[in-house]
Amino acid sequence: MPATSPTDGNPGDTGDPLAGLHDALLAWLPTQRWFPAKGRVVAGLRTVSHAVVSAPGETPTVEHAVIGVSFADAADTGGSTEERYQLVLGVQASPPADVEYAVIGRRGEDVVYDGLADGRISRLFLSLITENATRGPLRFVAEPDTEAPIVGPGRPLIGEQSNSSVIYGERAIMKLFRRATAGLNPDLELHRALGRQGSHEVAPLLGAIEGEIDGEPMTVAMLQTYASNSADGWSMAAASVRDLLAEADLRADEVGGDFAGEAHRIGKTVAAVHLELAAALGTHPLDARGASEIEEWMLERLDRAAAAVPGVAEQREAIAAVLRGVSAAEPSTLQRIHGDLHLGQELRTPTGWLVIDFEGEPSKSLADRVRPDSPMRDVAAMLRSFDYAAFHQLSEWEQSADDPDPQLERRAQEWADRNRSAFCDGYAEATGTDPRESPELLRAYELDKAVYEVLYETRNRPSWVSIPLRSMRRLLTPAGRGER
Amino acid sequence: MNEGVSASAIAAAPSDEDHVRDVTEDHGASAVEEPSADDFRHARTLPVDDEWYKRAVFYEVLVRAFADSNRDGFGDLSGLTDKLDYLAWLGVDCIWLPPFYDSPLRDGGYDIRDYRKVLPEFGTVADFVELLDQAHARGIRVITDLVMNHTSDQHHWFQESRRDPDGPYGDFYVWSDDDTRYSDARIIFVDTESSNWTYDSVRGQFYWHRFFSHQPDLNFDNPAVCEAMIDALRFWLDLGIDGFRLDAVPYLYERDGTNGENLSETHAFLKRCRKVVDDEYPGRVLLAEANQWPADVVEYFGDAEVGGDECHMAFHFPLMPRIFMAVRRESRFPISEILAQTPAIPERAQWGIFLRNHDELTLEMVTDDERDYMYAEYAKDPRMKANIGIRRRLAPLLENDRNQLELFTALLLSLPGSPVLYYGDEIGMGDNIWLGDRDGVRSPMQWTPDRNAGFSTCDPGRLNLPIIMDPVYGYQAVNVEAQSNSTASLLHWNRRMIDIRKQHPAFGLGNFHELGGSNPSVLAYVREHVDADGFRDLVLCVNNMSRFPQPVELDLIAWKDCVPTELTGGVPFPAIGELPYLLTLPGHGFYWFAIHEAEER
Structure with a gap:
């Protein structure tokens, strides 16, 4: 340089x-x-x-x-x-x-x-x-x-x-x-x-x-x-999950700490940010060339992960097939997005939710971070974050990592499904477009993120790698298609 | 609030024979003689104190359910007088009595038949003066409800009005030849009333009523009505009463093209009442009952420029359900939100706050989603629901969990506003959801493990409402006598907390500042008051809404080098340094700290 x-x-x-x-x-x-x-x-x-x-x-x-x-x-x-x-x-x-x-x-x-x-x-x-x-x-x-x-x-x-x-x-x-x-x-x-x-x-x-x-x-x-008297979405979601996992048999919609109302509001908030960014900085149609560029970028990331993680390498072809869903998707638009959204980037204040930290994914170059992308990337990132919130506490409740408790897993999955769905409802309410109506695109972005997470966790937090691996498997099976 | 759809067990109480005679036989007389305050002894008065209601701990007593002195199965004023030592011991500053006026009791006493007479079951005006005198002797004040908007249809004013349209009472109510006016006013009791107008065959006209058809609205456009109402206030103020909770105040006037709520004419009349109090009875208070959002309720404090010139106090209705919601959600935000939406109030004004009262846990001030949630969480049995609310006492609502009972009470005693306790909740009394309407939370006070829980020595069959007898909350397990004998009891705990509250003027007089903090399950705030001598009282309150132990890091840099002293035990905690202050709380735990400025130590 x-x-x-x-x-x-x-x-x-x-x-x-x-x-x-x-x-x-x-x-x-x-x-x-x-x-x-x-x-x-x-x-x-x-x-x-x-x-x-x-x-x-x-x-x-x-x-x-x-x-x-x-x-x-x-x-x-x-x-x-x-x-x-x-x-x-x-x-x-x-x-x-x-x-x-x-x-x-x-x-x-x-x-x-x-x-x-x-x-x-x-x-x-x-x-x-x-x-x-x-x-x-x-x-x-x-x-x-x-x-x-x-x-x-x-x-x-x-x-x-x-x-x-x-x-x-x-x-x-x-x-x-x-x-x-x-x-x-x-x-x-x-x-x-x-x-x-x-x-x-x-x-x-x-x-x-x-x-x-x-x-x-x-x-x-x-x-x-300064957003005084605020708490981040991750801490709040974690409190809700803890409340659920501490119950012997109550369902996610029955426990007092239900988070779905907040997830719905977060969905509306993210949607409003997308609408405002589109109004301020414009939109472009996602054409075939744009779609294949996005796919290429995803596939590059996939290959880096496959090189480092055998579990990804084994599934490389299946994953790539899902990532190619970007081209197969219905016509959509590109715009400036947040780029690194997760529950920790949202602050609950006494008057509502704020989105913070628009720097984009830190590992990317500036040129990549300011490139217009599909709002689905942010939506998928939030869905991934709900998965993380649901599953990250399992290790605290399970007897040992080698002996997963299927009952706990099912309940964590229920929490994730309920809040992912509430988030999408909120998003759809504000934009008039339900992200679940673009299942291929959403699934591609979500899997792309999960692959990145698998690589990141393998390198930095090996004890968490089971969370994105579990999601990766779910996204690769037909039952995982789309959102419930 | 007005009593709602009442199927009260005592709805068919005997009417007052004297009155019937007044109204039906005294055809020639145009005006009925009203008793004067000078006909009675006056209670001793307490020294004038302009701020007592801001520091006070209020205690709501249902006279009917507190203590029975004459073995008729009904609690009465003399019975309450006998229990004043207990209330003084507990630390109560002011007793709030729901209406004790003469009434046919078709709306729990909120249907007043005579503003200057006591319901015979409760005693006489002289009994009331004795109560007031004895309360004042112990430094306890007494306020009561006054319904200004309407009377019972058995009130002699209404009987005269329907009989003689041209007589002195002809214009005391809102009459009309048809039922079309004021059509924008909503019907409040939609379950029982189909219109706000009812036809009266005696007068041949329709009369206006915002509540039940047996409660005609007074016509405040008639100056004579305003005078009569102010004279009713004066009657009790002359006897020595310390104030009124004004029931259903938003509805005094009617105007076409409006919903008939919060009209400027209503505020003008309240200003007039306040002026009477300030000029003639300094130190007495008016408390507005307006079940509205805080932003609307503040109107009832009057002009902020002059420190408030309508009511001294108003209930903060939406706070209470949100305390329950915050603990159930393990999140401070339901409380943070409503406090953030609560506007500043005038200098001389104060909120009244409560956890439970004689009405159901009101859910009018929550959104539909929140209401569904509250029903699901706190009213698992449909019988627990009543109107728009939940009819449970505090202890059963919290599944008798001592930690939660303490947390809720600590919040009640430390959030901004004067706390209003509900009789029996200090010992963790239960309820009886099998009783009709809201009687489930109005069962007799449990004094002892003896017959009738020490409430009455009558034949148990004569009791107005049955004593709670279940194995958890029954009077043999839960009563004042047993809890007085154990310093570890909830009763002693409540007494200690009330006492601590009284040692710190910041709780009653101080401003409120929420601290936030990294943990969304922890609600932390400071209350701060500087008195006329420059003495600063600063209290830090930290509350864990979660059932699990929680850490919290608080930004206390403004009090760097100060030492927080825990208030229940006086233990000094580590001094506040540069870094966020770390506290760990047990599940549903709380701390109150006094923070003394460094140079004062």
């Missing part, structure tokens, strides 16, 4: 203000949740870009940097040897005690630390956004026609996976995208588009920070309304 950064990363280069920090960063990065350290060997680190954001005389000094990290296991990342991450750094000779946990290292007299931990820095960013300021290469942009948030210090959100956020007193949340990628981040792009459609299904966008990389624009961060 050509380096177009102002500094070239040579540790001996005195022009790199982070040069002396590279070892400290190499020690610090693997302790960060957003850094994909698991099973990866870091081969090297360089500074891709660096800029001072704070004005002269402001304390602390605030710096923005993009670093490139190369991994020894490059073959696994599809040929790219380097991944790039954004840092916001606070620099001060003696920083306050409450950022001590975020210290990265020292540079001369100064302590360098993760800037998001410092309330003064998050306050500065918020006020720069409300002022539409430009600092160095960073442009702070308030979303037009939104209420300016009250400026105050933020505090870091704990427990996040791939990005880092700070929360401003339950009013607003700013998300720093850790992966530095050229182009407009679809999370910002789609929130902006949905906000301008007046969507009630997303947390309103309040602003953004934009920068540059490789001479192209890059999304640094986005600011949106």
Whole structure:
């Protein structure tokens, strides 16, 4: 990859203000949740870009940097040897005690630390956004026609996976995208588009920070309304499943913790997002060429999974036959979609459900993530998520993994069927189109997702692999055709 | 709420002989002499306190079912007076009595025959003054229901009105030559009434009634009616009563082209009643009974600019079924949702909240889906349903699960509003679903394991309603005496919780802020009140809606370095730090913590 950064990363280069920090960063990065350290060997680190954001005389000094990290296991990342991450750094000779946990290292007299931990820095960013300021290469942009948030210090959100956020007193949340990628981040792009459609299904966008990389624009961060007092759909579904499995004989529709009402509302919410995205960014007919492109992409993914998982390889032909259902399907349309939907991407608030995190599937390239696709991909992803919710607790209730309890399995399946069906009902109610009326397309997308899950679980969570394998088998038998 | 379709066991109570004579023989007299408050002793009064109703724990007593002093099988006012020490011991601040006025009892007493007379079975006005006096001596206030919208058709005003259209009462009711006016007003009791108009053969005209045809609506367009009603209020206020729950207030006026509910004329009249209370009887309260959505009910608090100038209190109806739903669903959202939809109320206003009362568990304020769900979960036997609701007591609704009983009570005592307890629920009394209508939840109070549960020494056959006798909830197992003797009893637990509530003004006066948190099964909120001296009272309440143990991480960073102190035992918990505060709760468990600011420790 050509380096177009102002500094070239040579540790001996005195022009790199982070040069002396590279070892400290190499020690610090693997302790960060957003850094994909698991099973990866870091081969090297360089500074891709660096800029001072704070004005002269402001304390602390605030710096923005993009670093490139190369991994020894490059073959696994599809040929790219380097991944790039954004840092916001606070620099001060003696920083306050409450950022001590975020210290990265020292540079001369100064302590360098993760800037998001410092309330003064998050306050500065918020006020720069409300002022539409430009600092160095960073442009702070308030979303037009939104209420300016009250400026105050933020505090870091704990427990996040791939990005880092700070929360401003339950009013607003700013998300720093850790992966530095050229182009407009679809999370910002789609929130902006949905906000301008007046969507009630997303947390309103309040602003953004934009920068540059490789001479192209890059999304640094986005600011949106904070959905306080919310809980994610996965936790709620898990509570419902637990309530069911704890009963000896009650059916899914008889237990108090029935989730079908919520599943119905989630269906309506996802449908509304699809309608709004279509209205904002348009639709295209899915023609034969488009369908075969989608199939090709699915088949590629199938072959990667088959190469790694014997259980997939054995069924390769049967799976491929289902995936080819995309071409066989009735004419349909393509549009911008969420792309990585699951119950954890939906937040229950006291006024309804919100959909969050429109970044798309993290393993895909930006070009793939912004490519129009069938809304059925999102619908299928939700159906998969209901399966996961239903079956992931079985291991807690079963005597042992080798001795599955058919009664429990049947009840989990009942929960999945009931909620998948309620979700489709809700979706159909809002769009007028029942996803179950396109069984080939839906089944192809669902199986594509299940194959991907089998590969993912085999690599990351072997104890969960039985969940997508079970679904794969169901989707390959005629009884699994369509939704009940 | 009005009593609904009543097939009450005592519907055929004897009428009042004196009244019949007043009405039928006194043809010459135009106006009937009303008794005056000065004809009676007045009860001692309590010091004026403008906020007592915000801090108070209310207790609803059915006089008929509480204690019988004269062995006639009916509870009475003197019997209740004898039990005031018990209520004082429990920590009750205010007793709410459903109507005890003279009535033919065709609608459980909500059909008033004489506003200034006590139902003979209950006693006399003098007995009531004695109750009031003794209650006040113990610091307990008393409020009662007043039905302003209509009277019984046996009220002498109605008898005069039908007999003499040109007499002083001729215009006291809403008469019409035909039954076509106000056709946009819905019929409330669709099971028994086909029209809001009924023809009266004596007067030869139709009369208007929003409820039963034996309950003609008063004509508030007639200034004399307004005066007569305000004088009825004054009568009881002069005797010393602490306030009224105004029944069926949305319906006072009728206007063509409207549904006849919540009209501006109705609000104007309520403002007038409030002014009388504020000017002449400071410290007394008006409580609106309006079974409507909170956004509509707030209208009955009046103008927020002046802190509220209609009713001081109103019941929050939709909250109660949602507490049940939240626990059944193991999700906080049914409660979070309704509280988020509840608008702010004026400075001097307060919600009344309850788990159960003498009516069925009202399901009017839930959606159809939710109603089906509630029936399925809480009324597995069709006999448990009544009108649009479920007629069970709290303990049987919760399958007598002590953990749930405690969780529900903790919610009642800590959510925003003044809690209203229902007699007997403090000991976990049961119900009798085989009794007609809502009598199943109105059985006699269980005082002792002795004859008639200590309610009455009459022949058991004379009892107004049978005592509960099943093996789980029967009076030999569940009674005040036995529970008084065991500090581990539900009764003692309730008393302790009421006591804790009283030590923290935040519960009654504080604002409410829901904390959210990562676990959807956990409902967490803070109540905060700063008094005139700047003393801050802050209480954190954490409730587990699930039957399974749950962890929750709460964002308490606003109280960094503070130490939460658990309120039932005073145990200090770890200080709040930078990270989310981790708590683990047992199934259906809850915590109340006081949070003291760091510098005050």
